[in-house]
Amino acid sequence: MIGTVLTEPIHGEVARTAWADGMLARLPAAPFPETPPARITAAALADLLGYWSASDGPLYRLLATRLGRLADTAELPTGLRLPPERELATVLSVSRNTVAMAYQVLRDEGMADSRQGSGTRIVPHQCTPAGVHRANGFFTRILGTSPVEADLTLATVECAPQVAAALEDPSSVLSAAARRAITATPGYFPYGLPDLRAAIAGMLTTRHDLPTRPEEVIVTTGAQQALDLLIRCEVVAGQPVVTEDPTFPGVLDALHRSGARPVGVPVGDMTRLERALAAHRPPLVYLVPTHQNPVGVSLPLTARRGVLALAKAYPDTVFIDDMTVADLPLTDDPALPLLAALDSCTPNVVTVGSLSKTYWGGLRTGWIRAPQGIIARLASAKAAADLGSTAYQQAIVAALIAGRNDEILKWRADWLRPRCAAITAALRQYLPAWQWACPEGGLSIWARLPGNADAGAFTQAALRKCVAVVPGRLLSATGDADARRHVRLAFVLPPDQLTAAIKTLSAIDLPP
């Protein structure tokens, strides 16, 4: 039967479409992810393509391979019309012939067809409606294996030496009794290992002036799972969720997959935030008040108090304060309080955090701090999702937080600040016409290209020179026009490589 579908694609397609139509007819228009779009624009496809040109081999073959992979994963759903050859060629900075030959490869491999007057379309694959999500091209980059010379896209950090030492030799941070106590358990901790919950609660209490009991903490596989669990517990498909625009792309990915509708408000715009709450009554608001990702600025104290007032006015809305980059200050100004630290009687303000940007991403250690009732609900969701995160490492991490947190954060600051200094100096020297705010913290700069240059096309041109940056559209909740003029530049490479990368970018002709 598989054979039948492959040799008779038209038949198979009709059957699937009829079924899919039946499904969609039973689903409401608003709450469900839209019907697959009939077309994709050249700019949107370029964003999905990501690193396509950065491997060895002829360009048309690289392009065809990447398009085929996107069709495999249903990021390019069955029936989708690809952009006209000429338009895609312009956006990708390649010849029209390269695109034409790539489309021909797809047709030869049975992944696409072309008909007079309707262009080139993806033909049926083994994919279900659940796979037809509005995938965010951002994380396909992590999944990709094609290296570039200078990757300014991912804000991943070098493992802190204290963390590497503890992973290599757990006995350096844990007593023999403590180590044996962990493997003596069944190993399932949906709430997190008690020692780690206590260590996180202690850290929030002492370092962040946020009095926290261990019962108010759940351990997650990074902040990404923290956000995914909150979305799965609090949001029904079709509901609006308010985020800053631009924002952390991971939250957009999780929202799109859950069927939620992201609603963006400009970073720091309290009037628009209030208006969005009144208009949409969202179940969830996602904010990065400290060292906002990607902009790098912090919400002032008065605006934080304003958010708290909104949280009190909308008690059915959960407000997330993502503190993942809060411990990465780039100035010596005193730290601003976490939202939850401003008022202990606002149970709908929850705090999400992670060690991925301070200790190491490979730990995959994040947390949610919330009232005990919400934590219980999240733990039930986590039990269904994975029955709990890896147990043994949680004890190592607990010991590091309890014993060496200040030392690690100091090491990270010394690691980070020269990188920020290098990229800002290079931007001033080589790209003086670009606009950006000097980051107060975090790992990235949100830079506006001069004039009305399209950041997606610029990104493609940069990739051809082996420098990768993120086009702003991928960080925008709503594909905001202003975001399309921006790129995100992460500064985690060594300072000299950052300087060289910015110099390379300055040699690119700005697309119109």
Next chain:
Amino acid sequence: MIGTVLTEPIHGEVARTAWADGMLARLPAAPFPETPPARITAAALADLLGYWSASDGPLYRLLATRLGRLADTAELPTGLRLPPERELATVLSVSRNTVAMAYQVLRDEGMADSRQGSGTRIVPHQCTPAGVHRANGFFTRILGTSPVEADLTLATVECAPQVAAALEDPSSVLSAAARRAITATPGYFPYGLPDLRAAIAGMLTTRHDLPTRPEEVIVTTGAQQALDLLIRCEVVAGQPVVTEDPTFPGVLDALHRSGARPVGVPVGDMTRLERALAAHRPPLVYLVPTHQNPVGVSLPLTARRGVLALAKAYPDTVFIDDMTVADLPLTDDPALPLLAALDSCTPNVVTVGSLSKTYWGGLRTGWIRAPQGIIARLASAKAAADLGSTAYQQAIVAALIAGRNDEILKWRADWLRPRCAAITAALRQYLPAWQWACPEGGLSIWARLPGNADAGAFTQAALRKCVAVVPGRLLSATGDADARRHVRLAFVLPPDQLTAAIKTLSAIDLPP
């Protein structure tokens, strides 16, 4: 405003109900989890209550605490009517006064109200429709902290000493260069660490005669996440999913949360399986062909070939072969082939596995083996769910699989077989009227109580004697009447404790 809701519950309730009604009106009847039931039966509530009576303190207080927690997590949704006092008292084997006092505590704490003629109801909490899922009481047991003397519910195993030693001292299995190579990466591996993917592929190829390339493997946080990701990728809310009945409760929990409709077919009944496929055309079929959990029997070779034929006849249905307990044989019969090993040209047959029952649950290491296109789609889903599992431990586990798998499995068999021998001997001696099949493998026995005794009520009576068993209803896709006569008995305690526990069970008067 939170205060308003708490002090004016009626007002808050009206507002929430109106909103919830609005949401539900926009949602279709079939694909979405049902409207919260108006009532819950005493038997269903007893299943949710689980270990409630196993702590210290007066029974009415223990009951009230557990009911309050279930309301917190929305497992008892707002508006739900609790069972009449007399009915719940009968099922729980307590006095009516105990239930009456527990309900009074809930009212005193503002979590319930009672009205003339409509019984006791849960009043509004901070909970959203997404939280109103048909939660499976099973995993709330893991989340609970109340110990019992003899826990026969969870099939968790003691950590194998080879595994504990490697976790305590990674240098015993990894060279210094290998250890440094991991922390030198950014640490994000949505597909899994390459070494671990290769080790799993090698193990499937050599030990299970299932030729597998590393590209056909994704590493997950246990089999639970493997199932959750497959469900999230392949199933739309409202779609039917076929499972055996009874089955692994974790898959039922994940299905319920995704809004899928489990459809049960009796274990090993190929006619019913074929009929369910024809009638429901499910996107997913979940099977445990080897040492079925909880029944412990294996699908014969002819039936396995029959499943393969069905997979070919229904190419749009993904068939899951869960091999989590396949490496736990209790006889010396030759192993039966995995479904995917029967035919290399059936891309819709995928294999799910885990080290949780052989190595240790705390590793949280599972996998999916599937064609590369499905793996790519799953990796995108995993990136949105958690960006990848904990990195460092994956290298340790890869070394163990590659170097010491046979030794660990031999150790586990020596650990397991005396336990199986003890429980089967005790059942024959103390409970001769019970019916069960001698398990061919795995960690549990599916035992039928004599006569028409209700297993839920028996479970409650057993808890009062500090022995915990799982009532069959929690493992049934459809609440099958036959399942309600069964309990699942896991045999992971030391042999003498198993014997004592079965002896204790034999002293319980069978409920009518």
